[in-house]
Amino acid sequence: xxxxxxxxxxxxxxxxxxRGSSNTVTTTSIVDVLERIxxxxxxxxxxIATFAASPHTSVGAxxxxxxxxxRVTNLDANAEIELAIVTTxxxxxxxxxxxxxxxxxxxxxxxxxxxxxxxxxGTMEDLASLQVKPVGSSYNPRVELFxxxxx
Numbered sequence: 001x002x003x004x005x006x007x008x009x010x011x012x013x014x015x016x017x018x019r020g021s022s023n024t025v026t027t028t029s030i031v032d033v034l035e036r037i038x039x040x041x042x043x044x045x046x047x048i049a050t051f052a053a054s055p056h057t058s059v060g061a062x063x064x065x066x067x068x069x070x071r072v073t074n075l076d077a078n079a080e081i082e083l084a085i086v087t088t089x090x091x092x093x094x095x096x097x098x099x100x101x102x103x104x105x106x107x108x109x110x111x112x113x114x115x116x117x118x119x120x121x122g123t124m125e126d127l128a129s130l131q132v133k134p135v136g137s138s139y140n141p142r143v144e145l146f147x148x149x150x151x
Contacts (some may be wrong), residue, residue: 067107069148076141087125
């Protein structure tokens with residue numbers, strides 16, 4: 001078993017003063033990681049990961065209940081990507097600009113998509129898949145996926 005240490009730091013100097021902060025989270029009992037880089041073809045949707053409560057039920061599925069950290073990073077220097085976080089019943093989508101990441105802190109009970117502007121703070125759903133579509137019709141950006149799984 002291992003401990004995953006994740007540190008997020010912001011630093012900017014404005015008018016000669018350093019602003020920002022650094023936050024560190026440790027996640028214990030990590031027994032497995034998945035790390036891959038995927039080239040995502042323009043004009044196509046690429047599923048970069050699938051999750052299931054029983055991973056043996058889906059080819060290549062990651063155990064959603066044991067997933068404790070997920071990071072998707074856009075490695076491209078120019079292209080934006082759209083990332084769809086698909087849950088068991090809904091989805092939400094975000095744009096990731098070049099060099100930036102989207103992080104999830106677990107796989108189970110992680111998100112709830114809604115079609116209005118009034119959050120219900122209802123029952124969160126499990127992660128089902130991560131899908132990427134490049135923005136534009138000429139870029140084929142590389143996307144890095146890192147998933148940490150506990151025992």
